[in-house]
Amino acid sequence: MRILKFSFVFVFISLVVALVILSNQGKGEVGAFDDDYLVISAVGDTMLGSAYPTVAVPKESERLYNLPIVRFLSNADIVFGNLEGPISDSGVCRKRTSSGKAYAFRMPTYLADDLQKAGFKAMSIANNHSRDFGEVGIQSTIREITKRGIQPVGGKYVAEFNIKGKKVCILGFYPYPSEYAYSLLDVEGAKRIVKSYKEKYDIVIVSFHGGAEGPKAQRLVYREEKFFGENRGNVIKFAHSVVDAGADLVLGHGPHVLRGVEVYKGKFIAYSLGNFYTYEFFSTSYPNNISAIMKIWVSLKDGNFVKVSVLPLKQNERGVPQVDESKTSIKLLEKLSIEDLSYKPNFTVEDILALKN
Structure with missing residues (x-):
């Protein structure tokens, strides 16, 4: 019995x-419980609050890790975004911000906790703000995120993971090369870099900061883009070239607006993930305030794209992301992808109501 x-x-x-x-x-x-897939949550430009040029930091309820959307963001093998500025309590600003053509930020070091608590595993430092406060600022950034278990991405700083028995890496590119960024403009050089990493890693993810900025930069063009006289690269040519060289996933940021997506030779490319969390100092007018979290499934067998789940976001007037019940980003991504890339995305939309509270 x-x-x-x-x-x-x-x-x-x-x-x-x-x-x-x-x-x-x-x-x-x-796929979240399947060893055959790598699941990566990806977001765009992230600036957690700044102590420069004036102090503007979020109250406790609006800090990133306290937002309901983190439940969706953090549930992945890798959480990745672009860190738009240094995390430092010191340093001298190296930009001439009085010109009106340059902006500088300096995030207090305590706000790095927000990235850790939100589940981030890697952040790009290959961008035009990472050295706003020179070497002091960027070295502080690397130190602060590294001690919180977050890997910097850009140039010689390559994020490395062993996930479900597969070796994964993330490389960071930007138009102007340094030890913190591989060159976006040197496409042949980028191909050689990606090919060399593909020989050592099962999955190679490429992150790039490129393209023009602002509302007029939503549309993709197959040519080099300029912004305030700077060459910001031909991002379509770059993305296709690195895929040809072995990249399995390409994630773009920098324009501060969403851009189209496509699947090229079986690999997913997001040309701009827009603004994610950009506290104060950034425009929150349409379309800069429309964004998304993209959760992308990649096959660990061949690196090919499997599916993407999207949580549509809309920033409030302070740049804090909230769930967008109108799903504007979904409609926008579909429109831009079809018109600019002749690609009709098939998004899975996350359960919005479950993430409101």
């Missing part, structure tokens, strides 16, 4: 566990 009772209890518990697993897999997390 005791054996029968034990068998019944064991079978009952097994059924309950199976039902729970199936229930969770049905909630926008297809």
